[in-house]
Every structure is written in structure tokens, then in C-alpha cells.
Amino acid sequence: MTPTSPTSIAMQASRFAMASRQQWQLALMLFSLHGLLVWGIGSELQTAWALFHYGCFLLWQPVLHGREPLTLRTALILLGGGIVMTMFMSWWLMAFWLCLLFSLLGGRIFSLAKTSARPGFLLAATYLLAMLTMHVVPRLLARNIDTDALMVLVEYGLLLLPIGVLFTKAEHGDARQALAMDFFYTLMLLMITITLVLGCFAIATTTQARYTEVLLKMIFALAAGLLALSWFWNPRAGFSGIGLILSRYLLSVGLPFEQWIQSIAELAQQQRTPASFLSHAIADIAQLPWVEGATWRLGESEQQLGKPSMHLHELQFHDVNLTLYSRWPLTPALTIHVKLLTRIVAEFYEAKRREETMTQNAYMQAVYETGARLTHDIKNLVQSMGALCTAAEHTAASDQERLLALIRKQLPLLNERMAKTLTKLQSPASETRNTLPILQWWESFQAHYPQLGIVFETSISANPEVDGDVLDSVTDNLIQNALAKRSSQPGLAIYVSLSGDHHYTVAVRDTGSAMPATIAENLFKKQVSSGKGLGIGLYQAAKQANASGLTLALKENREGAVWFTLGPQQPA
Template identity: 35%
Template sequence: MLTLNFTQWARSGRWVSFVMLLLLQVALWLGIDNSWAKPLLLAHLGLFLMWQPLWNREVKLSWISSVSIIAICLTALLWLNWWVLAFWVSGLFALVGGRVFAFYPRWQRISHLWVMTYLLAVLLLYITPELFKLQGFDTTARVLLDIGLPVLLIVLAFIPVEREHIDSEQAVDFVYVVLLFMLIALLILGSLAFMTLAHVGYFEAVLRSVFVLAIALFVLGVLWNPHMGFSGLRTGFSRYVLSIGTPLEEWLKQISLTAQQEHDPAPFLHRAMQHLSKMPWLAGIAWQADEGHGTLGVAGEYRVQLDDDDLTLTLFTQQAISPAVLMHMRLLVHVLGHFYQAKRREQQLREMTRQQTIHEAGARITHDLKNMLQSLFALTSVAQHDPAKAQPILQNQLPVLTQRIELLLAKLKAPSEAAEEIQIPLITWWVSIKQRHQHRDVEWQFEGAGTPLNS
């Protein structure tokens, strides 16, 4: 939601970058030889540590990292010169540019692009002329510094504020950072080369350098994308930039092989975790799922918890988890969760098939029991009404009933084989059918390839 409310602006990270640039502006206005320049730049560095996108703000730095940062800052301030400022402003320009590609909301992009414009103006209009002692440029640079550059900062303060996404607050594309730093270095050195070799003024040299860089980027953009049968530079470059490394490729092969070998979710999950724990940047791993839980390795200083449906993974590392590594982790967990959920669905399908087989076998057994009871009912009816006639019928039918009971018991012992076809003699089946329906007024006769079966 866009707003110019001062409270929301103060609570956002915009004020840190604004004050940081304001202190840099005042230090440049006073000059590096002024006694207030170094304290202002020291405060500028402190605000940079609050704004910086390299470390998570909630992570506590180790004493080695803290001492290293303090030593670098003090060294830069003690040997402060225009080369140090040029390197520092170029690095800030590259860092801000690296964040531009991580933000999708429009006003956040505009804000970072405006900061890049200010830093580029400071570098080209003030630091570079002082760095190379350009003659006749001091007056123009002073006017632009005193009037034009503060106007850029004032406009930055009034750009609407948007809430930053939690995943993009610490997002930096280091490839773009390196490319932008190299481009700004080429722009400055190219301008110096044109001034020295072509004997032209500074502004004309800058325009020539920009023109040459624009042509080079245009040609690179044309060669980058595939067209007219040319595969493009992107295909070859992606092998080195987009590939996360051999351990990932090997893990994908192992998890695919494990998915083919293991049919149950629990053994598959345990073997997959064993393969995942062998990643070089992982110190340990813990997982919790409906099919079980476990731990491998050791609990590192840093941890991240990732979920995929009912699967919860906690990954431990010895180093701070950067955004790139976090994206890598999410990819691995997503792939693992996909295979795990597929195994669970396979298990549920097998269980449903087993239950269906049991129900079908039970239905057939129930039907056979019903037929046997009907046959026994017919025999008992005959025995009650005509005992003399029932004696030979019982002698003929009892063996048939015994055989049918044996078949029924065989089904009960092996219900999984109930779906198989059971072979019985034709005369046995014919007699059982006649006895089952003998109370009905039906004339029975069978005509087939052999001798007719008559009662």
C-alpha cells in the first residue's frame, strides 16, 4: 500500500539509506581534508551496516567478523583519499543495482534506481574530476554538488513507501553486482582513456564511453538469445551460472534410484535423508513426518525449518544461510516432498486395492455360503416330508456338500487367491444346481458336445 505518511516512512528502511546518503553528501561538500569529513564518513559506514543486504539483521556476528569489519573501516578512514571514495561509491552503486532485480513492486524499483542515479552522479561529477585533477571542472562540479545532488536526495525522500517482502529484504544478485561494478569501472577508465588518447573534454569522453558500452551491451544482448539457428551464449553460460553443482546432480540421481527401489514411504524417506545429509554445506538434518522422524549429523550454529505438506525438515549449517543457499534448500525440500508424497499415494492405492480384494472375496464367500444353506434347506425339507426318499439323496449330495465346504475353507485360508477361477467337475456342478432348485417345478436337461446329462 502506497503512502507518504512520515511514521511509515520512518519505520521502513528508507530513512537509513536516506540519512546514509545525506552524510556522504555533507562529507563530500566539506571535502576529505576537512576535520569533520572522517567522523561523518564513520557515521555513514555505521548506517551502511544497518542498511546492508549482505547479512541478516537478526544474526549475531562472530567476534572475528566484527573485528574484521572494524579493522577495514578504520583502515579506510585512516588512508582516506579519492581512490578509496571512488571504490566505495562504485561498490554502493553495484550493491543497490543488485537489489533492483530482486524487487518487483514498482515504487521500490524506482527508489533504488533513483539512488543509483544519485551515486552515479556523485561518482562522475565530483569524485572522478577530483581523482584525476581535471582542470577547469572545479566550478561546474561545485555547482552541481551544491544544487543538483541535494535535489536528488530531496526527491528520494518523497518517493512513496511500499512494504518490503520478507524474502526480498536481504536479496542481492551477486552476478549483477559484479557486472555493474565492472561496467562503472569501465566507464570511468574508458573516459580517462578517451581524454588521454583523443584529447577531448571530460563530458565528451564520458559520452563516448557510454556510447561504446551501449553498443557492446546491445551486441551482447543479440548474441545472448538464440535466433536464426544460433544457440546463443546463454546456453553455454548457463552451464556454469545456473548449475548449482555436482552434489545436487548426484543427489537427484540417488533419490530417483531410491524412489525406484523403495515402495514404502518410511524407508524411502530415511534413505533420502541419508543422501541429503551428504551435501557439503549441511552439518545436520532433522525431519518429522507422519511416517516417522529422525536426525542425522550434528546441530550447527545456523538452522532453517522448511515444510512441505506434512513433511517438516530442519537443516543445520555451520555458516550463515544466504538467500541463494535458502533458495537451494527450498528446491531440495520441494523435490524430496514430491517424491515422498508420491510414495504415500502409492501406499494408499495399494491399501485400497487390498481392501477391495478382501471385500470382493468376502462377497463371493457370502454368496457361496448362501448357496450351501439353500442346498441344506432343500435336503432337510425332503428329509422331513419323505424320509425314505431322502436317504439316497443324502448319500449323493453329502459328498458334493463336503467338497464345496472344502473349497470354501480354502478360500477363507487364502482370501487373496479368491479371485482365481475354481475348477469343479461338471457332473458335480450339475447335480448341485438341480438339488438347489429341486423344490421348483423345473425340467432339467443339458445338451452339449458329449452325452446329455439328464436327471
């Protein structure tokens, strides 16, 4: 068994003490009410009993939070209630007071989380209803209870109900839960009890019937009315139900809800920016008959529509502060309606914001990919120029003519590649493919790397058309990585081969050390960190190859044989 901590024991004890105190306060309020009704009204102690009961009610009342500071307005209301209770005491006042207490207890019963705590409140509600119908209403009709037994029952027998409240199980909870109350049921019970009192009074005064008969007629009439209401509340055959009609009314005060949804959806499709959508949506709200104007702040900008009025309602959603001005104070139904409308606008507005963000991200992604591809091409151009410079540095004086011929041959090619790169930079959308026979490309490509110790091998039986720019870019990248690897591993041999037929394969192989497994696993999937240039270059090269229908792969990765292949994608 898990031991209970001292803190938990103290909290449980505090909750139990608070719940017990609430039961005592309720019972004391009922005792004081009994004394006022039975022995107080019309006696010399009437004012004392009234003040005593009102004080007990303030101790028990379930409306105000005990921890909240008492405002001047609340204090004046409480003081006014005490003055009315003492200065204007009458049986009519007590009848409406009992109706109010009964409705407060009824609303509390429906809001209880645990049914085990309901018996105490049920006993208290039974006492209030019994005193109302058996003692207060007959006094309104100036009729006494028919028998002495009923008089004894009212004066002494009903006291058993408040005593029973003391022995019922209390609800353990915090102070805030003790204040929970169902407003709808409270209002409904208040209207039912007032209808019961006024109905009994009206029937009894007009028909001169016995009070017991009148009371039974009113009770059965109210029961029949409630039964019919519950029957028609839910949907029936051919009838949508009162509950659904009420919900439609709450959702459609001022304009049909379906029409509003359709209008907002059309605005979301027509307007391109969130700010424009918001302006048109608020303009639609401002056309409602009860709206005088609106002001909204979006970031640092503030806009206004219509004119302000003394009745304003401030709403906030996401980064928008909206103030609606109405022609008259809003009812609770209209308040719910306004919040619903603005919530729908908020969701569509946020959707437009996300759409704008995604469009911007897609644009930035396109710019990034274009820049990365062009950077990759420029890097290859620089590396090709570096190869020419290396050839110039290692050429003997006797081979100057061969060097000059090589430069004359390579510079136009480099100039052509530079011009194509600049064209891509200026207008990426107009990029075209440069197709040529693969043997022609192969011959031109071998001339890019003179006197660098690279072995070129050819065994191809066909001469298909290929995209020379893509082959140049990807193969250049593989060779430059191998050359960078040779700088730290002297004696490394580099082989470049062209083999196959229409399904050709360009392979770049070196005899250096193998790549780490972690790098090889993610080589073409994402950027990898490497001190020798492996990573982002091959990542971009693989994306460029895939976009052109080619596949760049690491065929072999072991000591003395690191082998990359480039060729057309094979059908699945």
C-alpha cells in the first residue's frame, strides 16, 4: 500500500472541514428561515429574525467567491438586499425569496460532480418547496391550514429536513468547485416555482376552490408541460426538435449561419492576402443590422469601419485586436453569436496566414535550389580553370606550343559554360538542355583534365544523346573530390570510364581509403560534414542528376576501391 504524504492528509482534512462547514451553513440558513416564517413575520422579533436569516444566507450563498475582494457595487447590492428584507417584509416577498432559494439549490444539484453529495441539497430543496406550498402560499390567499396536524407538521415536522442536512455526506472539493452552479437549470427552476405560486394564487382567487385541489392541479399541469417539453426537445419523425431549433437560433441571430460560412469561404478564395481577407470579412460583419462600426489592429496598422458607439465589444484572436461597436447592448445570444462569427473569421485568417507562409517558403526553397545549383556550376568552372593553371605550372618550356593549343581549346569551352551559368542566373525558368552525342561529350570532357594523372577508359558500343551540362557538372564534382583526396593520400590513382550501350555508365574510381560508414549512408540524402568537400557538393549533384533522369550512386566503398557511377535511371 502506498503511504499517504502529510501534505495529502492535510489537504483532505481541509477539504472535509470546508465541506462540513458548508453543510452547517446551509442547515443554519434553513433554521433561520424557518424561524422567520413560522415565528418571525408579524411578531416583535421580525426584524431580528430577518437580519439573522439574511446573515446566514450571506455565509452560505453560492454566488460570490469568498476569496474575491468585495467591490463597492457588490457591497451596495448586499446592503440593498438587507434593507429590502427588513423594511419591506411581506408574504409576497418571502414567496419570491423561497422561489429564488429553491432555484439556487436546484442549480447546485445539477452541477454536482458526485451524486453521493446530492441528498443534502435534495433535503434542503424539499424543505423549501414544502414551506412554499404548505405555509407561504396559503398566507398569500389568507387561508389557514385545514387541520391542526398539518400546522404541527409545518411548524415542527419540517424541521427534521434541515436536521437531516447535517447528517448527509458533504461534497469534498475546493472552494471554487463549491461555487459551481448550472445557470440554465437555476433559471428554469426559478420560472417554474414562480409559475406555481402565481398559478395557485390566480386559480384560487378566481374559482374559490380548495387550496389542496388548486395545488394538485398546478403541479399536474406543470408536470404535463415539462413532459411535453422533454418529448419535443429531441428530434422526432418530421420534427427537428426544440433543442435543435434553439441551437439554430443561437447560431443564426442576425443572419443565416450557412450563408455566413459560404460567404467567408468565398472570401478566402477570392482574397490573396490575410490582411485583405480580414478587411472584407469585418466589412461583412459590419453590415449586420445591430453593428454600428468596427476597429481592428493588425500589427502596427489600425483600420476603422463605420462609426464608434457607446456599446463596444473587444475581441482578440492571433495577432488581431478587434473592437465591434453595436447599436444597443448585446444579449447573451448575440454575444455568443459574435464570438462564433469572429472565431470562424480567425480560423480562416490563420489558414490564409499559413498559406502565405507556405508560398513564401516554397519561393525561398526555389531560390535556394537555384542558387545552390548555380554555385555548384561555378565551383566546377573554377575547378576546371584550376586544372588549366596546374597544367600551365607543370608544363616544360619545350611543351609551350602544346600548352597554348590546350588553352586555346579549353578557354572557349569555359567561356561557353560561364555564359550558360549566367543565363541560368538571370532567368532560371528559361533553362534548356544542351544535348549532344555521348562520344562527343566524352572527347571534350577528357580535355578538361590534362596532365593530372587521370586515366580515362572507354568501352561503349552506342552513341546516345545526353545532357552535356549535367554530365559535366556531376562528373567534374566526382573528379574534384578525388583530386582533393589525392592531396592527403599521395600515390592515389584516379580512373574515369565510360561503358555500356544506350544504358551508358560513367564511373569515377580511386584507389584511396574508404569513406566512413556514417558519411556513405547519408551521402546523397542530405548534407554531411566532411573536411574534403564530400557532402553538399554530392548532395546537389545527386539532385541535379535525378532531375535529369540520371542516377548517381556509390557502387563500392572499400579500401583501395571507392567507386561512383552515373547513368540513366532504370525502369522499376
